[in-house]
Amino acid sequence: MSPVLEVRSIAGGYGDLRVVRDVTLSVQRGKITALLGRNGAGKTTTLRLISGLNRLESGEVLLDGRDVSRLSAPKRARSGLAYVQEGKRVFRERTVRENIVLGTYAERPSGAQLAARVDEAFERFPALAAKRDSPAGLLSGGQQQMLAIAQALAARPRVLMLDEPTTGLAPTIVDELFDLVQALRSEGLGVLLVEQAVDFSLGVADDAVVINLGGVVFRGAADAPDVGAAVEAAYMGAH
Numbered sequence: 272m273s274p275v276l277e278v279r280s281i282a283g284g285y286g287d288l289r290v291v292r293d294v295t296l297s298v299q300r301g302k303i304t305a306l307l308g309r310n311g312a313g314k315t316t317t318l319r320l321i322s323g324l325n326r327l328e329s330g331e332v333l334l335d336g337r338d339v340s341r342l343s344a345p346k347r348a349r350s351g352l353a354y355v356q357e358g359k360r361v362f363r364e365r366t367v368r369e370n371i372v373l374g375t376y377a378e379r380p381s382g383a384q385l386a387a388r389v390d391e392a393f394e395r396f397p398a399l400a401a402k403r404d405s406p407a408g409l410l411s412g413g414q415q416q417m418l419a420i421a422q423a424l425a426a427r428p429r430v431l432m433l434d435e436p437t438t439g440l441a442p443t444i445v446d447e448l449f450d451l452v453q454a455l456r457s458e459g460l461g462v463l464l465v466e467q468a469v470d471f472s473l474g475v476a477d478d479a480v481v482i483n484l485g486g487v488v489f490r491g492a493a494d495a496p497d498v499g500a501a502v503e504a505a506y507m508g509a510h
């Protein structure tokens with residue numbers, strides 16, 4: 272089966288600084304790919320290049336086989352690619368409901384469709400439903416992370432990219448997140464997960480890609496016998 276997201280030899284960075292030199296990876300429908308690497312390896316930049324927030328210097332990004340490399344970030348979002356950025360969780364002054372509605376901005380669904388999207392989100396996240404009219408800034412850190420994901424899902428993406436979703440969260444919320452990511456997988460979504468917490472990441476993922484210095488040093492099954500050694504080497508900077 273062809274992957275829902277295919278990234279071929281992408282490169283790019285910030286101005287003259289080429290942070291990502293050559294990254295190739297793919298995400299299958301209904302599977303989770305973990306993208307691992309130590310601080311500064313280029314994980315966030317990889318997600319920014321895939322989403323279109325940073326300009327690709329070379330390489331291609333394909334969504335369901337369609338080359339979206341030349342599309343703007345909003346157009347890639349409209350094509351089914353959702354990206355939950357690290358730390359940038361929610362619009363704190365807006366209500367929980369408004370934050371979910373903002374997730375649909377790229378397609379502006381009609382009233383009835385929009386209401387269905389909001390209902391869907393509240394069904395999946397009952398704790399958010401209970402606070403639908405509260406400003407998002409009043410939610411706990413964990414609930415804000417869930418809201419950020421709910422906002423991304425409101426666009427009904429085919430691929431969800433999550434950058435460090437567990438950072439700063441209490442263990443119970445991390446467990447909830449683990450269950451959520453697994454549920455999304457079983458619904459057929461493809462997930463690209465960037466996570467410092469290696470155990471979390473490899474525990475939930477089907478496939479793993481380890482990068483170092485902007486290049487891939489391991490690509491394979493998340494439970495492959497040599498994945499641990501590759502992660503360890505990359506985290507120690509031995510490549």
Ligand code: ATP
Pocket residue numbers: 285288290308309310311312313314315316317467
């Ligand atoms: P982390 O886990 O620390 O987020 P990462 O693997 O996601 O690490 P990136 O955030 O992609 O790494 O950063 C890779 C390199 O790019 C780092 O050396 C960083 O200093 C640099 N970098 C990141 N953002 C910018 C920016 N806005 N301008 C210039 N350089 C940047």
